[in-house]
Amino acid sequence: MEMWFTEKQTENVGITCKTGKTIHMEKTEYQDLALIDTLQFGKMLVLDGTVQTTEKDEFIYHEMITHVPLFTHPNPKKVLVIGGGDGGTIREILKHPSVEKAVLVEIDNKVVEVSKKYLPTISCSLDDSRVSVLIEDGIKYVQNNKNEFDVIMVDSTDPVGPAVGLFAVDFYQAIYQALKEDGLFVAQTESPFYNNSLISNVYRDIQSVFPITQLYLCSIPTYPSGLWSFTMGSKKYHPLTVEQSNKAEIDTKYYTKEIHKSAFSLPKFVEDLLK
Amino acid sequence: MEMWFTEKQTENVGITCKTGKTIHMEKTEYQDLALIDTLQFGKMLVLDGTVQTTEKDEFIYHEMITHVPLFTHPNPKKVLVIGGGDGGTIREILKHPSVEKAVLVEIDNKVVEVSKKYLPTISCSLDDSRVSVLIEDGIKYVQNNKNEFDVIMVDSTDPVGPAVGLFAVDFYQAIYQALKEDGLFVAQTESPFYNNSLISNVYRDIQSVFPITQLYLCSIPTYPSGLWSFTMGSKKYHPLTVEQSNKAEIDTKYYTKEIHKSAFSLPKFVEDLLK
Structure with a gap:
């Protein structure tokens, strides 16, 4: 008997993965959460039917959302992650010796719990002394903190369900306020093949708030189309200089x-x- | 009723595409050939169950197998394509005004026929006066032509079935002989995620024959993992200078x-x- 998990990435195309057992499945306050074993990618975290991260290819997303902004800022000390409850972004942030404090604001404590229990290679740094994990609404947190952070990463799910407000110009303005005067931020901004109008709109929105706006790409096999985008908004530092x-x-x-x-x-x- | 075509890209992962009707299906002398209508990618050519090209994303593969070598050579006049019976590589080659002659050697005439009939935006240049389409074995053709070509593209299927011999050091040696003294060639060399030992072996084999060997990448949504590699072997010109x-x-x-x-x-x- 063969079991396959299929994610419909658009109405008309999907990825299908041969699976072992379903390790965990629950309906949290915010979303459907599943942790399944796949033969190609190892353990896979799935939220609302959408692949979030897998043991085998998570390094790409987490390295690229982290090291591009942290190597753009000359001396990042205080860093904020919105979302990212699996902990992979935090793990990468702590590789930078300049970082003194990393705050993770995840709305769904079940994502943190399940990742800590079943994805130790990803969540391994969440208990580090430099890290604070806050279970609350990232939008409110950003609105309530001004001039605080050197770098912010928006490590969100897709712009449906709990993450809708993270793809809005109001949020980018709040991010601008939460950053120090030379701060910068980056958001995951979906696939250039399947989400092209979203990418255009987000880019223009960030451009209306930040003097420097730049989009960059990486290849992630388990994400729709395999090509993934991040958009950076920066007050002072340019990623290419x-x-x-x-x-x-x-x-x-x-x-x-x-x-x-x-x-x-x-x-x-x-x-x-x-x- | 929904119809989905699924390609198993490895034993454990696949792409699945919502389909309209099957436009054409036959068993040729060499392989199973299907031309199906997909909602995401338009018409799709499938050989032995493997996606070869689609109307929506073919531009990436065909541009990248063609323009990287043709812009590396300072004055390419005579170009050979092994495989590539859909005609997309030929279409891109003819965009270069220096090219006087392009020879396509495809082993399976049915691929050419079906592409001409159903994929006119891809096959549109096959009847150009600068093009010769030969239906024969690419390996024998290369062995029988010495010091003939400025650039050769190996636009093959995967290294199973009819294309096995196109991933062998003997073939790269014959390619070397078929090229002029400053010639160069490029081969499609599969996914770095799923075919890593093949990539290592092919790279070493080409390196054993050519003084300059370089691998490059592009993103193709319908190819396994979305990340695709090409390997260039060159006698004189370096692609980065x-x-x-x-x-x-x-x-x-x-x-x-x-x-x-x-x-x-x-x-x-x-x-x-x-x-």
Whole structure:
């Protein structure tokens, strides 16, 4: 007998993965949460039927949402993650010796609990002394903290359900306020193949708030289309004129100094989305 | 009623596409050939159950297998394509005004026939006066032509069935002989996520024959993992020191001068495969 989990990534295309057992399944206050064992990608966290992270390919997303902004800022000390309850982004943040404090604000405590229990290679840094995990609404948290953070990562689910408010110009304005005067932020902004109008709209919204706005890409096999985008808004530092030679070497499997630059080199059809 | 076509890309993961009608299906002398209508990607050519090309995303593969080598060579006049019976690579080659002659050697005439009939936006250049379409074994053709071509593209199916011999060091040696003294070639070399030992082996084999060997990447949603590799072997010209300013501007949707360079910037785990 073969079991396959299929995510419909759009109405008309999906990814299908051969599975072992379903390790955990529950309806939380915010979403349907499942933790399943897949033969290709190891353990997989699924929220509302959508792949969030897997043991085998999580390194790509977590490295790219973290190291691009943290190597753009010359001296990031205080960092905020909105969402990201699996802990992978926090794990990468703590590789930067300049970071003194990392705050994770996750709305759904069950994501943190299940990740701590079943995804130890991803959640391994959530109990570090430099980390505060807050279970609350990221939008309210950002609104209530001004001039606090060097870097903010919006490590959200797709713009349906609990994450809708994280793809809105009001939120980007609150992010701007929560950052220090030379701060910057990055948000995951979906697939250039399947979410092109979202990418255009988010880019324009961030551009209306931040003087420097740049989109970059990476390849993630379990995410729709395999090509994923992040959009950075920055008050002062430009990601392509960063001086990396004085930075610590960190251990990565995807990110390199060359990838830092080439990730901003966009296929023509993606460039065209941002015009 | 919903119909879905699923390709098992490995034993444990697949892509599934909502389909309209099956336009054509036959068992050719070499493989199972199907032409199906998909809602996400338009018409899709499938050989032995594996997606070859679709109307919506074919531009990526065809631009990247073509423009990277043709912009690396300073003056490509005579070009050979092994495989590629759908005609997309030929269409891109003819965008280069220096090209006087393009030879396509496809083993399966049914691929050419079906593409001409049902995929006119891809096969549109196969009847151009600069093009010769030969229905024969690409390996024998390469063995029988010495010192003939400026650039060769190996636009093959996966290394199972009719294409096995196109992933072998003997074939790369014959390619070397078929190229002029400053010639170069490129082969599609599968996914760095799912075919990592193949990529390592092919890279080493090409490196044993050519003084310059370089791997580059692009993102193709319908190919396994979404990340696809090409390996270039070159006798003289290096793809990263190419002077593009004297080249004609060509109309593309993926390739740009910046992508030409950034495509060679590899994620760390891919760099590690080539060591």
